[in-house]
Amino acid sequence: MEKKTAAYICSGCGIGDALNIEELVSLTTGDLKVPICRTHANLCSQEGAALIKQDIEKEGANALIIAACSPRVMYDVFNFENCIVDRVNLREQVAWSQPAGDENTQMMAADYLRMSAAKVAAMELPVPYKPEKELSKTILVVGGGLAGMTSAVEASKAGYQVVLVEKEAELGGFQKKVGQIATFPYKGLVDNPLSDLVKEVTSSPKIKVYTGARVEKTAGGPGVFEVSIKQNGTT
Structure with a gap:
């Protein structure tokens, strides 16, 4: 140019x-x-x-x-x-x-x-960055607690494929121990809606769930990350 x-x-x-x-x-x-x-x-x-x-x-x-x-x-x-x-x-x-x-x-x-x-x-004109590989739009969410599952659901609603990795055998995190939660603004206590969120995550075709798993290795950069997931002793 x-x-x-x-x-x-x-x-x-x-x-x-x-x-x-x-x-x-x-x-x-x-x-x-x-x-x-x-x-x-x-x-x-x-x-x-x-x-x-x-x-x-x-x-x-x-x-x-x-x-x-x-x-x-x-x-x-x-x-x-x-x-x-x-x-x-x-x-x-x-x-x-x-x-x-x-x-x-x-x-x-x-x-x-x-x-x-x-x-x-x-000075030379800047050259737009062109990645060697096609950029991936799959989103990795580490942690299947309330925040992780909410992030996965919202990302899937936005049209993205999501990989959700949870180290425990079940989704839910600390929130599984909670029986009732307060409304905001406060009007009283209601039953913990966690089970509904778990169903929404596990039934979504855009969310791939790995339980009993850990992220073993990451390589690459934004848009071209390569991630190894170890689940039940197998990578």
Whole structure:
């Protein structure tokens, strides 16, 4: 994929009062040869983020120089998938800490843009991860108590295949010892509904139950885990 650089300069939060934004735009499109350079009074707003997204979709921009606030903030706003993103801190490091309108302040901002353009030019576009194996959507639940069985049932209702592993011979966990439970909000005591939950788990075609079993080994990573289950002495 061909790299296409775009720069976005925010003039809000006092940046436009301290710096000559037009000079920075001229530098970016001229000496730095960045084909797209746009300014916005509030780049971190919905409108500002939409401006960037529009260039990504329609102009093919995928190497983004964002000259605005510190990269320690608004990272969720300026997180664009499959794009190079370099943040230039014009707000805290320049506009808020240097004399407004000063020649040296303007030169500092220009130098930060030069460094960012050089950095982006040397970076390679991110390559989407492609697993060697097909990702598995089967969910492993370890523990057949109240929480484990509830998790298994809810996952199966969401359409997932579930493997439920319980070390004891029967499902239920500690909840098997409870005769009655309190309602919430409290209106009295009711019989323990655990048996109904056990029936729902064992009758579900999407839930495979292993009792008297333990997870012996796991390998791989998210979506490609390989799990060995030992049941009654057999793996």
